[in-house]
Amino acid sequence: MFILSEVKDSVPIFPTNFGLPTHEAITSYLNKKYANKILQQVGFCLAVWDLVECGDGKVRWGDGAVWYKVKFNLLVFQPFSGEVLVGKVLSSTPDRIRISLGFFDDIYILISSLPADEFFFDPEDPDQPTGAHYWLVPLDEDAPSDSERTKLPILNNDMIRFRITASKFQEHEPRPPSERSKIVDGMAVPVDDDEDEQLPSWLLEATIAEQGLGVTGWWPAGDDEDQEEADELAMDES
Structure with missing residues (x-):
């Protein structure tokens, strides 16, 4: 790492x-x-x-x-491809989940790298303003066919284990004035930061579509170790 x-x-x-x-x-x-x-x-x-x-x-x-x-x-x-890390969920959108390590925040799990049978729900929840992804846990082979499947959420601030799949660098070049401003009432107005989104200079892509990956609470066997990692991350952020 x-x-x-x-x-x-x-x-x-x-x-x-x-x-x-x-x-x-x-x-x-x-x-x-x-x-x-x-x-x-x-x-x-x-x-x-x-x-x-x-x-x-x-x-x-x-x-x-x-x-x-x-x-x-x-x-x-500089984590290597295939390395498994534990971070904290920053936010979720229908297309991706953003992860933080405390000192680095540009780690993304795309929808194609989420577990099979996941879905996105956008609730009216002030603690989860951008919505959340849920994983529908497969039924056991001996479970009745009409059994209801468990829904496991991926919420903001959840500790999540993931595997690095790609490292992408992006060089930003100066842009012409026409791209740094917009015309409002016949006048050039600077573009707000929210409207001027660019890819970060470096981002990592990751997956949780494998056994043992995902929210650490999904896998009780690793709770003690994951809690230690969560405590270390909280100390780094403070």
Whole structure:
């Protein structure tokens, strides 16, 4: 789930930080630049792990900074395809379920990756404003044919176990003004964030259409372990 990725960069140390040890000043700058950001084709950066190489500092004309060429390791979140994780349900729509790990929120389970015999219901529930998916549990072979099938919901804030199936990066390029605004009463008005939806820079797709996957409460045998994971996730979010 977590890897070390080697990166090269040029780092400026400005006069305000000349009093700090060079290692500390460089690490602080790199953490501000990379932490909590997506590195294309790598993953979600968490923090600088260590400095591998650091060249001699050079002063460039005009900015007063000392520049260092460095090589360092980044701690990166990058789950492999097929890895099983546990997260929390953020929201549901008829097309997909969105999952959070506390530090990363762009994990999606598409309707094609939900269990067979699932359905979506949109109730008037303030705690579930976007509706919820339900799984109709198959009947046992010896159950009467007229037996009612159990409906298991997937609700917001439920802990859910899923398997990673795809990792997709998206590079966003600047768009022309015509796409960043709309015409209202003959005037150009900036598009609201809600109307200007774009794919995230990086998203993960997952499935729960396998035995043992889905809401952790569906499978009582793992309750203790799942509760520990839920407690850890709650601590991370706080």
